[in-house]
Amino acid sequence: MSLETLSRRSSTSLSAAIGAIPLILFVGLLIYFGLNAPNFLTVTNLKLVLVQSLPVMLICIGLSAVVMAGGDDVVSGGIDLSIPATTVLCAGIMASLLSAESTGLFVASIVALLAALLVGGLNALLVTRLSMTPLLTTLAMFVAVVGVNNVVTQRKRINVDHDAINAIREPFIFGIPLGLILVALITLIAFHFLHRTKWGLNLQAVGGSRDAASISGLNVNRLFGQSFIVAAVMGFVCSYFVLARGAGSSPGVEDNLMVEMVLATFLGAAFSPRRVVTMWGAALGAVLVVAISVGFKSMGVNVFWTGLIKGSLIVVVVATAALSQRLD
């Protein structure tokens, strides 16, 4: 019996140690950049990192809702890869409508939001009604939605110069950009709903154990479906920030968003004492991941190599998560 307790304890601490590897790796990289990259640890640069990370943070909030409701099993659990596609589609729709001059931001927003809800609703239906795996469903949805966006924008860059959207990247008070304040607010609201309400806790219960949740009388499918809607709405919100950052919609933004979103969300699990994906962990993860991207740039690493590096980091993060779960 004491032997059993001992072996359980040692495997728990081993799993905690393995779970911390990605975090150590990332902090190590940051320190390396700080020592070697010129100007990496300056206020200006850190502010740049923070502002750059806003879009990723927003979609990370969306993804963390889906992962919380679907469970963090990398293969069969909850994941929504289509969020970045929703973002570029919304951005594309708004950009083309705004450039047509006749439509205002309000109408453009409504159309974009409806498109996002359609994507989220379809994801929810396919996953809960047809019992398709979220990974494949949302991957297919990503490809399809990017395709729709190519039709909408003819895969061309569309400039947007709208005061309300420009305001996002401009200083609001004390030199802090409006976007940063907005994201801080959104993060707080999302945190409240995901972690401080009955609904949020029920969402996590569904992700933690579908059987336990349904025995406790929770509507498992409805909650899981709702998480895809939340994800789609966050994808929509993110599109304003993408428009503001790029002064319009440009093709190809979705790839980088997808990589950074997945990396940040699963990296964020290392921040949580329970070692599960949380909303604030994902948001913090977004800052870290963007910092790494900026770090590589300021080190002058060839852009073509960063794809390999980020891909490898995803493998490390996901593999350590899987390994530490198995040992637990």
Next chain:
Amino acid sequence: MDKPALLLNNIVKAFPGVLALDGASLEIKSGEIHGLVGENGAGKSTIIKVLAGVYQADSGSIEVFGEPLKPITPATVHRAGIRFIHQELHLVPHFSVTESVFMGQEISSPAGLSKGQMRRRAEAVLKDKLGRSISGRKLVRDLTTAERKLIQIARALIDDEARVVVFDEPTAPLASGEVVALMSAIERLKNSGITIVYISHYLDEITDICERVTVFRQGQSVAVFDTVTKATGSELVTAMIGREIASLYPDSDRNPHGTGLSVKSLGDGKSFQNVSFEVGRGEIFGIAGLIGSGREELVDALYGVNKIRYGTIEKDSKPIKISSPAIAVANGIVLVPRDRRQDGLVLPMNILENISLSVLKQISSYGFLNRKRERQVAEQQTAKIDIRPSNPKTVTRFLSGGNQQKVVLARWLANDANIFILDEPTVGVDVGARVEIYQLIADLAANGASIIVSSSDPAELIGLCDRVATMTRGVLSGVRITEKLTVDRLVALTTGATQESANVT
């Protein structure tokens, strides 16, 4: 006298091909602890599922404290104050105790969850109703199995409206030391006025805490014991079995010699500890034990599916390390798994292909299959064991359970194995095919193979095996010669209805 807490009248429930409940009745008095016993398939779990509203009965009625329950759905049953403690724990490992206890019934205000209030209530319920102080902040994954069981029970009590609590095999996952703690929690519940229905395979627990017991057999309640003492155990066994063993089994004029497989103080650190036994060449060795006794895990470990933490395995007096099924097979050890449809056969493949799977080396050269040789081997094997239909191109999905099992056996016969592990070899197999499978097993032993049969059917173990050992709560004990054993005694040994540890070998 009070109205009975539960009155189930003449419940009939048929599934395609099976009459699961054949006019079963059950009366649970208010405030008692009532035991429910019966063999697998006797109808215990079916009647509980009818009571829970999971299955709709074909006929019959249910009254709760004198009030007819209608319609019977999970929601109305819950409203009537009936709670179920399922055998599986159904908890989220990374949830806190508070979150687990309140799952689905959280207290919240417009400002969000009332965490402090919930934690105090959860801790109070655990302490006052179940007699255990557990911090509401602890995570489920840091709790012992017994504590997790208490969390599960607390969840049923948190709304203060439970009047009847049904426990389904509550001690199955627990070590023996933890059982006592759970028993005292259940006693405490009873003393607070809650009526308890207690289902268990462990008859010692039943005689320990139950005031009355109903015995199920073949879909009916066949006996009700109004007073229960330690001595009731053997009467319960007789009522549960109530049948004669037919002469299904082959003669046992075998001649075991030497040692084929020897297992010394084997353990996996979880499900079984310090298991030692020897199987002779030409011997059929049985392992009895209830579900959850560690028997299945032991079998898996012998085949390299389950990890071994300590102990040694010797084959023909040479130590071997079995870390994967491939290594087991290379050492001549093969398994006929309990779930043949899932683990034993590739269902979309035909008989031929299934048999040749394990002898691919023999029938291929330079990486190419010799189709002619494949067909020869398969035909040899099918002829040996009389599979019907005998066309080797029949896809195994369409075979009956008995014939599927014969294909699994045939596969290993084609291989040069000499240690056979058979896990539940005749589950779901009709009587005719059973006789043939038993004969096949006996033939294998007669040819000098060592055979281990793990089974939950005591009659099968006694009829088929030379010796049988019993497994309870991860400990293998009492290796006995089956000639000196009766079914009653073996059931009593596995269920703990008698306490004895004399090793007769």
